[in-house]
Amino acid sequence: MKPKIYVTRKLPESVITKLKTFSEVSIWNEDTPVPREVLLREVKEVDGLFCLLTEDIDKELFMHANKLKVVASMAVGFNNIDVNEATKRGIRVTNTPGVLTETTADLTFALIMATARRLVEASDYLREGKWKTWSPMQLTGQDIYGATLGMIGMGRIAQAVVKRARGFNMNIIYHNRSRKPELESKYEMEFTDLSTLLKESDFVCVLIPYSLEVHHLIGEKEIEMMKNSSILINTARGGIVDEVALYHALKNKQIWAAGLDVFEKEPVSVDYPLLNLPNVITLPHIGSASKGTRLKMANLVVENLQRVLTGESPLTAVN
Missing domain, CATH: 3.40.50.720 (NAD(P)-binding Rossmann-like Domain)
Incomplete structure (x- = not known):
């Protein structure tokens, strides 16, 4: 049987x-x-x-x-x-x-690029008929090439993101439960504590497994450490980031932008506050969706x- x-x-x-x-x-x-x-x-x-x-x-x-x-x-x-x-x-x-590593890394780096260069906002600007002329500072964003990428986590997907970042000549720092010296030399990156990573990074990328131990690892205190020009990317799990604190930081321009593929409670409704900020790109958990x-x-x-x-x-x- x-x-x-x-x-x-x-x-x-x-x-x-x-x-x-x-x-x-x-x-x-x-x-x-x-x-x-x-x-x-x-x-x-x-x-x-x-x-x-x-x-x-x-x-x-x-x-x-x-x-x-x-x-x-x-x-x-x-x-x-x-x-x-x-x-x-x-x-x-x-x-x-394993099988989804490269696809999720592609999506993660796509969020880095889309948030930095305001691609969704610019597309909406055009579609809504707001584009009247070329202007020197119109829809200006942040540079990716040569910027500092702070990786929280250094598992398979994080390493795949780092490979992509090397092609953009990014300065890479990382924080992980355990240090990985062999990867530091391979990818020319530096291990650091979380506070230093948050203070120095232009892009903070969250790629660690979720557990109660890391619930709201990125909260109000941590976001306050970040640069006003920095961008937070989360393609791991929603509960790692305090979304209420993130909303207030983005609304008050404490940080530049965020790219989110995951949320604490999924799915989210169309009136969820983070969905209605222009400096946030939100996706419906499509990291591995090829x-x-x-x-x-x-x-x-x-x-x-x-x-x-x-x-x-x-x-x-x-x-």
């Missing part, structure tokens, strides 16, 4: 076809998150769960799961999963690191499910 798998979101048919080669598949076949009551009902008799970061995989869910052997998430971060509880119950947890990368992520989830359910070790285990 084939193992049973529940999939919490609509996926490309090619991915479902692969799942069906080794399992019985049930799907929440919508582009919206599966309702909690449906998820709790469906998880009761499945062996594997194919989930996204939009689902809370917590103790309550595990208490409903009678046969669950593996939770395979289509994401790098796993702060939505109670990994300790899963481990206690002998349930494997997997994620999808067709090729999303397919690679989904196929890695399938591979992890198949391996665990056939008694092998997953390719990318969290626990």
Whole structure:
């Protein structure tokens, strides 16, 4: 008898076809998150769960799961999963690191460029019929080439951003839980404490995993350390930045701009204050959103499910 798998979101048919080669598949076949009551009902008799970061995989869910052997998430971060509880119950947890590194780094650097050069604001300016003539200081932004980039975190994606920054001759400083001397020489960058990074950087880029330990790591006090001309980029997780403090700093021109692909509570409504500031570029969590990368992520989830359910070790285990 084939193992049973529940999939919490609509996926490309090619991915479902692969799942069906080794399992019985049930799907929440919508582009919206599966309702909690449906998820709790469906998880009761499945062996594997194919989930996204939009689902809370917590103790309550595990208490409903009678046969669950593996939770395979289509994401790098796993702060939505109670990994300790899963481990206690002998349930494997997997994620999808690596395959989205370059795509997310592309998006991160795109935000650096778009915020510095005010691209969205300039496009709106043109579309709204405000462009009447060329003017010396019209829509002037910040230089990227030769500027100082402060990286908070130095994992795979951060390193990929640094590679791109080297092409712009940026001066790179970084702060990380552990120092990485081999990367310092490779990328000609300098390790520093967080306060120094915030004070010296033209661009502050947040790329660390979320945990309670780093909740609101960038708050009012930290933002006050930044230059008036500096730009904050967050493509990690929303909870790392205090969005209320960020809003007031941007509104009062304490810092130049921000580029955000993530928010503390997602999705956000159209009247969310940060969406209505001209010096903020906001995106709906699309860091890894290229067709090729999303397919690679989904196929890695399938591979992890198949391996665990056939008694092998997953390719990318969290626990």
